[in-house]
Every structure is written in structure tokens, then in C-alpha cells.
Amino acid sequence: MKFQSLRGMQDIFQSDSKKWHQLRQAYQLVLNRYGIGEVQNPILENLNLFVRTVGDSSDIVNKELYSFQDRNGDFIALRPEGTAGFIRSIIEKKIEHESHKAYYAGPMFRYERPQKGRFRQFHQLGVEYVGFPEGDADLEIISIVADLLEELGISQKAVIHINHLGSSEVKQQYCNVLKEFLMDYKDSLSEIDQKRLESNPLRVLDSKDESAQDILALQEVPRYEEFLTEEHLQLLNDINDTFQERVDISIDHKLVRGLDYYTGLVFEVLSNELGAQDSFIGGGRYDNLILELGGKEQSAIGFAVGLDRLLTLFEPSNEDRKKIIFINLAGSNRHHAYKIASNIRALSKKVTVESILTDASLKSQLRKANKLGGDFVLIIGDDEITSGNFIWKDLNEGTQEIVTLEQLTGKITHL
Numbered sequence: 001m002k003f004q005s006l007r008g009m010q011d012i013f014q015s016d017s018k019k020w021h022q023l024r025q026a027y028q029l030v031l032n033r034y035g036i037g038e039v040q041n042p043i044l045e046n047l048n049l050f051v052r053t054v055g056d057s058s059d060i061v062n063k064e065l066y067s068f069q070d071r072n073g074d075f076i077a078l079r080p081e082g083t084a085g086f087i088r089s090i091i092e093k094k095i096e097h098e099s100h101k102a103y104y105a106g107p108m109f110r111y112e113r114p115q116k117g118r119f120r121q122f123h124q125l126g127v128e129y130v131g132f133p134e135g136d137a138d139l140e141i142i143s144i145v146a147d148l149l150e151e152l153g154i155s156q157k158a159v160i161h162i163n164h165l166g167s168s169e170v171k172q173q174y175c176n177v178l179k180e181f182l183m184d185y186k187d188s189l190s191e192i193d194q195k196r197l198e199s200n201p202l203r204v205l206d207s208k209d210e211s212a213q214d215i216l217a218l219q220e221v222p223r224y225e226e227f228l229t230e231e232h233l234q235l236l237n238d239i240n241d242t243f244q245e246r247v248d249i250s251i252d253h254k255l256v257r258g259l260d261y262y263t264g265l266v267f268e269v270l271s272n273e274l275g276a277q278d279s280f281i282g283g284g285r286y287d288n289l290i291l292e293l294g295g296k297e298q299s300a301i302g303f304a305v306g307l308d309r310l311l312t313l314f315e316p317s318n319e320d321r322k323k324i325i326f327i328n329l330a331g332s333n334r335h336h337a338y339k340i341a342s343n344i345r346a347l348s349k350k351v352t353v354e355s356i357l358t359d360a361s362l363k364s365q366l367r368k369a370n371k372l373g374g375d376f377v378l379i380i381g382d383d384e385i386t387s388g389n390f391i392w393k394d395l396n397e398g399t400q401e402i403v404t405l406e407q408l409t410g411k412i413t414h415l
């Protein structure tokens, strides 16, 4: 029997992992600028943690959790997102009353129908700010997002949609009014939207279904903005004024997000280069969650980047790192050759010295050097070790020369 990876799960190979590496370097650079430190939480958590946080009306909890009973009979789930685990961890450590600026990166799991840009195992970079009330922190969070887009060179391909959900009372009030309005059109809604109308009417605003769109286009639909206070609307305008020169911002009062824990600012970053799964960053404020999970009352805001989607937008820069292919033809002096190769690696941060590690003929090793995309080849044999002269080939120029160790050192430090 031949095994295959599970549906919606990807193997990431070397050629892709270079792109992942550059992506990590870019986001770490931005996070360092803000003094945000890394946390690592477990991939497995108690199932109920997600029911209580993400919410039992969310798609995630209803149909997407990977869950099982462990050998002790406890109900466990693979994390579908990182906010719940992080908040659980700071409450458990009794440090939720302190302020935190934290990030995490790693795999998340949702049993969704796989399609382009939608996987069952995907990767998120998440940022959480705890202990910072509405205002400056909201601006700083959007500033991090704008910096990330800029650092990755994708600001032109992205639009940040922002909305304000108000306090939990306002959210509930609007929810009730919207539900009452939509009830008159219930029969025209799709089966999924009818269910949403019962469990979380706000989600109907998100619906891509045509009949829902038609109803929502009606003049008399209750509008979120009419329920928001001056300060709420001001925050959206402030964000728009501060960042619109760097990235497109769209104030979008239909943006509600699919997780239940949000109140206050919510946002999503969309790109029309992504196809149907066009949202690659999502986040917002969740000031009630810590209290609801048994911690002290504490404000919090954060976001998560879908790294798999981001990867398709991001074009890695050409690496200026040069590749030297090291061919060891030495016999009894073999180990000396490796010593020389090690010394060369230590000479410059800009070189890769990749050895071929076979006894194949020189000809076939040179063929391999070309296949590996080498810029240079260094050939070391017994004679070269004794004489201290090495063969240096420039594969891009098609030239070859004999160099002393000193000349070699000079060449490599100037690459």
C-alpha cells in the first residue's frame, strides 16, 4: 500500500522552504522593530477552550474542529487558531493582568473543504497585544500590518478593510435589529444563511450568496454605522487618515469576521490576486475574552496572517548569496579537504559551500555542480592539498584558474 498525505495537508519541500525562510526573516524583522517577543503554545488544547472562545455559532466549532478523545477519555482538539491557546496560557500563568506584546507562528488545523488557498493544515503568524485599551494600540496593530505588507513588497496588492463592532451591548443590539429585519426575508435566504440567522445573524452580512446580497442591498437594511458612537467612527477615520498613503484602506461596515470573540475594531486584509480565498490577514479587538475565560478583566487586540496565502503574493528577492560547489577528489588526505571547506564556510556569511559527497567521476560531479545551480566550483585533490594550489571554476563566466589558499581566501571574502 502506498501512503499519501491527507487531503488538505501539504509537504513543503526545499525549493519552497527557501521562500518560507525569506518570509520568516521579513516578518521577524518587522516584529523586532516593535519589541514583540515569541510565545510557543501547544498544538493540542482542551476541546472546550475553542467552544468557549471561537464560539459555538462559528463554522470552526460547528464543523471544522479536528477533535478526538485521548487515552484518558479527555476531549482534545488540534488548534484551529492561536488566540485561544495564548490567552489560556497567560490566564493559567496568572499574568493576564500584565501587558503583553506577543507573536506566535505555526500550523493550525481546520477541517474545511480544500481548495486553492484553503488547506486543512495551514500556517499562521499571530500577533496579540494584551493590556492596551482601545486607541493607540489599535493604530499600532494596523501599523504592524502596514509594515509587514511593505517589508514583503505587497502593499500595492492589498486592501485593509476595517470596521468597528462597537461594545458587546452595541453588537448585541445591532444583531437583534438585523435579525428582526432579515426574518421578513428568511424564505429567500439560502439554507446556510437561514441557519446563520438563528445562530449569529451578523454572519449573514458576510454571505457570498446572491439572494443574501440582494436583500442586503435594499435601502432599508439596518446599518451598523448608525449604531456606533462618534468615538467608534473616529477610530476608523483615524486609521484611514494615518495609513491611507501607505496602503489602501476601506471602511466596510459589512465586515463582521467569523469568530465570535470580537468587539470593537475588526479588520481583514484582502488581495484580488488570491482568487476566492482572498483574505490573508484577519484580526480585531476582543476585550471580553479574558474575563469570559475566567481571567481578570483585560483588553486585548490582535491579528493572524495566513502565511500560505501570503506566500503566493510574495516574490522573494534574488539571494545575493553565492554558491560554491566543493568537489573532494582527495584520497588518503580526504579529511584535510573537509577542513579547508569548513574554513571557507567560516570566511563569509554570503557563501554557501555545498559538497557533493560522492566518489563519482570529476565529469559527473561537475554535471551535478551545474544542476545544483552553483556559481563556483572548488576542486581539491591530493595534489592540491600537497601543493597548496586549488582549482577554482567560475561557472557563470566559464573560466578556470589555479589559486593558492591565500588567493582563494581573498576571492571568497570579496564575493
Ligand code: HAM
Pocket: 080, 081, 082, 083, 110, 112, 117, 118, 119, 120, 121, 122, 123, 124, 126, 127, 128, 259, 279, 280, 281, 282, 283, 284, 301, 302, 303, 304, 305, 306, 307, 308, 309
Ligand atoms: P482567521 O480570520 O480565522 O482569524 O484566520 C486568519 C487567517 O488565517 C485568514 O485570514 C487566512 O489567511 C488564514 N486561514 C484561515 N483558515 C485557513 C485555511 N483553511 N487555509 C489557509 N489559510 C487559512 C484568526 O484565526 C484569529 N485568531 C486572528 C486573531 C488573532 N484575532 C485576534 N488575534
